[in-house]
Amino acid sequence: MDLDYNPLGHNHLVNTINNQTINQLFEEELDSLFLDGNSTRFWRLFLDHLPREQARSGRISRESVEKMIKASPLKLESLTQPTLQSSPESHLIDASSSLGLSVSNKLSESLEMDSFDFNSVDVLAGVKASTEFCPFKKNINCNPNERFPTFDGSCNNLMQPWLGKTNTPYKRYHEPAYDDRLSVPRIRSVLGGELPNPRIISRLVMSENSDIETAISHITAPFDDSGRIVDCPCNSNNPSCMSVNFPSNDNLLRMSCMKFTRSSAAFSSFDCRLGHREQLNLMTSFVDGTHIYGPSVSRSRELRSFQGGQMRSSQPINGKQYLPQAQDGACRGTNNQIKCFASGEGRVNENLALTSMHTIFLREHNRIASQLGRVNPRWDDERLFAEARKIVIGILQHVVYHEWLPIIVGWNTAAMFDLIPLNENRYYNGYNSNINPSLSGEFASAAFRFGHTLMRSSFRRFDANDRETSAPLSLFDIIFRPAEAYNANAGGIDAIVMGLLNEPSSKYDANLAGTLQNRLFEIRLGDGSVIAVDLAATNINRGRDHGIPSYNVMREKCGIKRANSFQDLQDTISIDKINLLAKAYKHVDDIDLYPGGLSETSVNGGVVGPTFACIIANQFRDLKRGDRFYFENGPSPTAFTLDQLNEIKKSSMAKLICNNFEINKIQPNAFMLPSQNLNNAKISCNWLPVMDLTKWRE
Numbered sequence: 066m067d068l069d070y071n072p073l074g075h076n077h078l079v080n081t082i083n084n085q086t087i088n089q090l091f092e093e094e095l096d097s098l099f100l101d102g103n104s105t106r107f108w109r110l111f112l113d114h115l116p117r118e119q120a121r122s123g124r125i126s127r128e129s130v131e132k133m134i135k136a137s138p139l140k141l142e143s144l145t146q147p148t149l150q151s152s153p154e155s156h157l158i159d160a161s162s163s164l165g166l167s168v169s170n171k172l173s174e175s176l177e178m179d180s181f182d183f184n185s186v187d188v189l190a191g192v193k194a195s196t197e198f199c200p201f202k203k204n205i206n207c208n209p210n211e212r213f214p215t216f217d218g219s220c221n222n223l224m225q226p227w228l229g230k231t232n233t234p235y236k237r238y239h240e241p242a243y244d245d246r247l248s249v250p251r252i253r254s255v256l257g258g259e260l261p262n263p264r265i266i267s268r269l270v271m272s273e274n275s276d277i278e279t280a281i282s283h284i285t286a287p288f289d290d291s292g293r294i295v296d297c298p299c300n301s302n303n304p305s306c307m308s309v310n311f312p313s314n315d316n317l318l319r320m321s322c323m324k325f326t327r328s329s330a331a332f333s334s335f336d337c338r339l340g341h342r343e344q345l346n347l348m349t350s351f352v353d354g355t356h357i358y359g360p361s362v363s364r365s366r367e368l369r370s371f372q373g374g375q376m377r378s379s380q381p382i383n384g385k386q387y388l389p390q391a392q393d394g395a396c397r398g399t400n401n402q403i404k405c406f407a408s409g410e411g412r413v414n415e416n417l418a419l420t421s422m423h424t425i426f427l428r429e430h431n432r433i434a435s436q437l438g439r440v441n442p443r444w445d446d447e448r449l450f451a452e453a454r455k456i457v458i459g460i461l462q463h464v465v466y467h468e469w470l471p472i473i474v475g476w477n478t479a480a481m482f483d484l485i486p487l488n489e490n491r492y493y494n495g496y497n498s499n500i501n502p503s504l505s506g507e508f509a510s511a512a513f514r515f516g517h518t519l520m521r522s523s524f525r526r527f528d529a530n531d532r533e534t535s536a537p538l539s540l541f542d543i544i545f546r547p548a549e550a551y552n553a554n555a556g557g558i559d560a561i562v563m564g565l566l567n568e569p570s571s572k573y574d575a576n577l578a579g580t581l582q583n584r585l586f587e588i589r590l591g592d593g594s595v596i597a598v599d600l601a602a603t604n605i606n607r608g609r610d611h612g613i614p615s616y617n618v619m620r621e622k623c624g625i626k627r628a629n630s631f632q633d634l635q636d637t638i639s640i641d642k643i644n645l646l647a648k649a650y651k652h653v654d655d656i657d658l659y660p661g662g663l664s665e666t667s668v669n670g671g672v673v674g675p676t677f678a679c680i681i682a683n684q685f686r687d688l689k690r691g692d693r694f695y696f697e698n699g700p701s702p703t704a705f706t707l708d709q710l711n712e713i714k715k716s717s718m719a720k721l722i723c724n725n726f727e728i729n730k731i732q733p734n735a736f737m738l739p740s741q742n743l744n745n746a747k748i749s750c751n752w753l754p755v756m757d758l759t760k761w762r763e
């Protein structure tokens with residue numbers, strides 16, 4: 066089922082609202098919003114930094130604004146994503162977008178709109194904030210012949226160069242479900258009263274169960290995406306805070322409440338139309354290796370060695386190539402001896418399994434750059450780096466579309482959604498500049514978080530000959546704790562990768578590992594009290610914060626019959642799980658998308674259930690058709706030659722691991738467990754096709 070949502074329907078009524086009125090409203094809101102003197106000044110400084118037609122008196126430089134931001138009383142560090150720092154740019158967008166939301170509220174009041182009437186939100190969407198209050202930079206100059214994608218994703222789409230760029234709003238597959246249609250989180254039950262507390266849902270529906278998948282290797286789990294959060298104290302009245310109260314009899318996590326900060330606000334469109342609150346994607350949306358190379362030119366430069374096209378690396382144990390060590394330690398329990406790792410993505414130390422995925426791609430980049438250097442001895446560092454990056458992005462896309470997605474959404478869905486790469490000697494001609502490649506809220510805030518249920522609570526480690534090197538690691542011990550990467554006797558990162566290959570993932574279900582539900586980012590205080598995060602409750606709360614539609618709404622959007630009762634869910638959810646949902650929720654329409662989707666039975670031949678498969682498949686189709694640099698595109702001056710494309714199509718996750726680890730035998734499909742029968746039995750690495758880089762000789 067194709068998902069489509071166009072927020073701009075009826076905007077003829079807007080003609081009554083002219084630019085001057087809008088500007089005046091923005092000015093008034095600016096003055097009234099931040100009553101205490103300091104913050105008024107603070108936000109004014111932000112807004113002064115916006116592109117203005119008339120210079121404001123007392124205007125200050127960008128550097129001063131950045132200094133102000135650094136010194137600001139806002140705490141940028143977040144509890145749930147300690148390494149994600151918001152940039153001045155995203156603060157700016159938050160500030161002006163919040164202003165836009167207040168103006169939207171004022172306008173709907175003054176025009177006596179009924180904010181529950183969908184048309185009135187449409188009317189707002191027809192009104193644009195004037196450029197001085199619109200933070201998105203629109204005058205991006207692109208070079209259409211540039212062969213390499215930008216680091217921040219801009220200029221991928223030459224007609225709308227900001228599509229898919231860092232610091233741009235998410236899109237939606239369905240209209241948002243905010244309680245006031247604009248920005249108030251979805252917390253109202255359809256029966257009146259409040260939706261059930263996310264922690265209670267988490268405990269009733271999502272508590273740990275240790276079932277494992279029988280076919281899927283643990284290596285499916287560590288793929289990650291984007292986002293941001295600011296810190297928020299419990300029970301705060303600040304409208305940005307949405308703490309989750311904990312029941313006093315909670316025996317798994319004794320805490321009065323879980324802190325939770327709403328994601329920053331963003332205008333939902335680049336021309337800053339008023340209307341619903343949107344969220345901001347800090348990373349590019351494309352499958353473009355941002356996690357390897359960083360989301361900006363400056364970050365990419367920090368990660369490069371500037372010799373032979375190589376990325377910086379370290380060799381802490383046994384001469385093995387590791388990610389470079391980070392200067393600042395955001396890792397828990399880190400002291401001077403135990404260094405965190407650095408990569409293109411702040412969350413690289415989140416857990417060691419994720420760190421190990423980053424390590425695979427770092428090694429592959431450097432291996433390819435070295436080989437290219439031998440093929441083209443005249444290429445300088447810059448050229449080698451850029452070409453190796455382009456190849457690595459191609460390999461990443463090939464692995465994701467050819468091997469990984471068909472396992473996640475099932476081969477049939479993948480084929481139906483045009484996700485499967487073509488056979489060799491053919492270019493793909495499905496690129497369409499009208500497709501918006503941005504990530505959708507339903508995808509990022511619910512469906513793609515399915516990975517959380519695949520995480521197991523322990524990780525075994527093996528050497529190249531499948532002998533266990535050391536005792537298993539607990540998930541708890543590897544979250545922001547890189548110490549075991551440096552344990553040479555246990556085989557370091559390499560042994561963790563071998564473990565992921567040989568061990569099943571946790572089952573696809575509504576249950577999350579106990580560490581994720583009750584002990585994530587746990588801090589024990591001197592007085593014996595505990596602060597921790599429940600990731601299940603967080604995901605539910607995040608969905609409400611973002612106005613993500615309920616499970617039933619998205620089910621229907623995906624072409625599955627809308628359920629009128631809990632019993633009606635039987636077409637996608639087994640009875641025992643329906644019973645759990647019915648215990649937690651009063652009405653079938655109340656079920657949040659995240660636990661609803663995770664309760665579904667997996668699609669045939671896939672991991673996720675039908676609703677998440679639909680959201681994920683739509684998203685990856687948009688990411689393919691909307692990506693001018695999608696590796697199979699061509700022929701064009703920016704594309705691979707057919708010979709080169711054929712080489713990229715030889716790549717596989719298994720070969721990536723063979724290329725970069727001491728390993729003799731591996732299952733050809735690394736995302737599936739090795740089998741005894743011929744399907745996926747381990748074979749010698751030498752039997753896997755080898756990419757021939759001489760096809761890049763110039």
Ligand code: HEM
Pocket residue numbers: 145146285286287288289290291292293294415416508509510513514515516517520544581585600603604607
């Ligand atoms: C030990 C493993 C993992 C941990 C500890 C972890 C933790 C987290 C946390 C704390 C958040 C932010 C929640 C919020 O405040 O809204 C998050 C978001 C997310 N996670 Fe994970 N995660 C893990 C693995 C995964 C995996 C394997 C996947 C996917 C395959 C995944 C996909 C996502 C996505 C898509 C988001 C939303 C990002 C955004 O839009 O901001 N995570 N995760």
Ligand SMILES: [Ca+2]
Pocket residue numbers: 517518519520571572573574575576577578
């Ligand atoms: Ca599970």
